[in-house]
Structure formats: C-alpha cells, structure tokens
Amino acid sequence: MPLSIATWNINSVRLRLPIVEKFLREHQPDLLCLQETKCPDEFFPVEAFHALGYPFVAISGQKGYHGVATISRRPVEVTEKREFCSKGDCRHIATRFEAGDRSVLLHNFYVPAGGDEPDPEINPKFRHKLDFIEEMRDIAAARDGSDASILVGDLNIAPLEEDVWSHKQLLKVVSHTPVETEGLESMRKGGGWQDLMRIHTPPPQKIYTWWSYRARDWQAADRGRRLDHIWSSENLVESLRGIEVLKEARGWERPSDHVPIIARFALD
DNA sequence: ATGCCGTGATATTCACGA
Numbered sequence: 001m002p003l004s005i006a007t008w009n010i011n012s013v014r015l016r017l018p019i020v021e022k023f024l025r026e027h028q029p030d031l032l033c034l035q036e037t038k039c040p041d042e043f044f045p046v047e048a049f050h051a052l053g054y055p056f057v058a059i060s061g062q063k064g065y066h067g068v069a070t071i072s073r074r075p076v077e078v079t080e081k082r083e084f085c086s087k088g089d090c091r092h093i094a095t096r097f098e099a100g101d102r103s104v105l106l107h108n109f110y111v112p113a114g115g116d117e118p119d120p121e122i123n124p125k126f127r128h129k130l131d132f133i134e135e136m137r138d139i140a141a142a143r144d145g146s147d148a149s150i151l152v153g154d155l156n157i158a159p160l161e162e163d164v165w166s167h168k169q170l171l172k173v174v175s176h177t178p179v180e181t182e183g184l185e186s187m188r189k190g191g192g193w194q195d196l197m198r199i200h201t202p203p204p205q206k207i208y209t210w211w212s213y214r215a216r217d218w219q220a221a222d223r224g225r226r227l228d229h230i231w232s233s234e235n236l237v238e239s240l241r242g243i244e245v246l247k248e249a250r251g252w253e254r255p256s257d258h259v260p261i262i263a264r265f266a267l268d
Numbered sequence: 269a270t271g272c273c274g275t276g277a278t279a280t281t282c283a284c285g286a
Contacts, residue, residue, distance in 0.1 A: 011274075011275070011285085012275060012276080015275075036275095036285085064277065064283095064284095065275095065283095065284075113284080115284085115286085117270095125284095156285095156286070169269080173269090173270085174286060175286055210286080212273080213272095213273040213285090214269085214274090215271095215273085216272060221269095223269080227286075254274095257273090257274080257285085257286090
C-alpha cells in the first residue's frame with residue numbers, strides 16, 4: 001500500500017469526532033495530523049482511533065486552545081514536542097516512522113493566527129506569528145538520501161497570489177500580508193522544503209483549504225484561502241503521486257472551517 | 269468583507285479564530 005498522509009485543522013477533536021471517523025473510514029490515510037484539537041491529553045478520544053485501526057496516537061494538547069495530534073496506522077515514535085516562542089503552547093509534535101527503506105521525520109504544526117491588525121508594533125499576536133515563523137527556521141528538511149522529512153499543518157499563511165480569492169483585497173489582511181508571505185517562503189526555501197501542493201497544481205490554478213464560517217454561503221461566495229500545507233524534503237518529490245484537497249468536507253455536518261488534505265507517495 | 273459564525277470556558281458574555 002502506498003504511503004498516504006493527511007492534515008486537517010479540526011477545530012475541536014471531541015466535537016468533531018463523528019466527521020473525523022467518517023473521514024478515516026472513507027479515506028484511510030496511513031497518518032492523520034490534526035491541529036486545534038482543543039483537548040487536554042487526558043481527555044483525548046484515543047479509543048475511537050484505536051477502534052478505527054489507528055493504534056498509534058501521538059498527542060500534545062492543552063485546555064481550551066491549540067493542540068496537535070498525529071494519528072497513525074503504522075508504528076510511530078514521538079521525537080519532539082517543541083515549544084516555540086517560550087509560550088508554553090501546544091503547537092508542534094514531531095514523529096518518526098518507516099516508509100520504504102527510509103526513516104521519515106514528520107512535523108505537525110499549528111502556527112499562530114496572528115490577530116487582526118497586521119502591525120507587530122501594536123499587535124503582540126502578529127509579533128508572535130512573525131517570531132514563530134522565524135523560529136521555524138530551526139526545523140530544516142533532511143538533505144541526505146537516506147532520511148526524509150515532511151512538514152504539515154495549519155500554517156495560517158496563504159503564500160501565493162493564487163492561494164486566496166483576491167490577492168489585491170487581502171494584501172492587508174492577516175494571513176496574506178507581504179511580511180508573512182515573504183517570511184514563510186524565505187523560511188521554507190531556507191529549510192530545503194518543497195511545497196508539494198503546488199507541484200501538480202501550479203499557479204495560476206487556485207487552491208483553498210479554508211472557508212470562513214462567517215460567509216452566508218461559503219460555497220457560493222468561495223472566498224477561500226490556502227492556509228494548510230504539506231511540505232517535504234527534496235528526496236520525496238519524485239515519489240509524490242498526488243495531493244487531494246477534500247473540499248466536500250466543508251459541507252459535512254457541523255464542519256470544521258478547514259478541510260483535510262491528503263498526500264500520496266509511491267512508498268511502502 | 270474585521271464580520272453575517274463557531275468553540276471553549278466556570279459562562280449568561282468573553283477571548284479567540286483568520
């Protein structure tokens with residue numbers, strides 16, 4: 001079976017458990033990385049994932065906000081739960097697993113949203129977001145042939161013009177300001193990361209992974225943004241077989257405002 | 269198009285999301 005990895009900002013794993021189960025039953029990715037689980041570790045619904053054929057559940061959660069989890073059918077070991085910006089937030093978990101003849105290090109991230117005002121001098125949340133992206137430079141992709149790296153998650157930045165419904169109208173909106181998009185792209189390239197979602201679907205094709213709850217009709221308005229990402233080291237690019245953005249999930253019962261993305265690789 | 273919504277908390281409104 002080829003390797004498949006999914007990422008999904010679930011906006012409360014407990015409230016959303018029915019659609020997480022639906023997704024896993026219907027798509028059966030080998031690994032699922034969740035963000036915004038909003039669930040302390042002691043309350044994480046581990047048994048529900050075991051029952052669906054996912055014996056490995058790596059979690060880093062806290063009360064109320066944030067939280068990430070990596071759910072897997074194949075054995076994984078947790079290698080790191082890194083604290084960024086000395087905030088004590090649960091926004092990262094790294095796991096390692098075997099695929100083909102490689103050892104793969106998988107980073108699961110939830111980057112801060114950044115608040116409303118895109119000025120780090122007056123908005124500490126935006127300062128935090130920019131600092132977080134800079135600190136992510138410490139997480140680089142594997143550059144040799146034997147190991148491989150994957151970085152997924154809700155990065156809360158839509159880097160390209162074709163990653164938003166209107167480049168011009170969003171230039172001053174947090175998630176698409178030049179300081180964010182340039183910072184993210186600089187960090188990505190500096191770390192040796194490849195933007196896998198754009199390999200088979202390059203600009204000018206649009207890609208969105210998030211649609212606001214606030215639209216009257218999210219589908220009709222279609223004012224989305226590509227906030228969720230799947231990156232890898234260069235040595236995995238040739239095995240990439242495709243990326244699927246599961247847009248239909250935005251219309252499921254009590255949906256998250258983000259949809260799942262699945263990457264498939266020609267690796268056992 | 270900075271909100272018409274959605275979530276969690278010790279809650280009857282607030283902070284936060286993006």
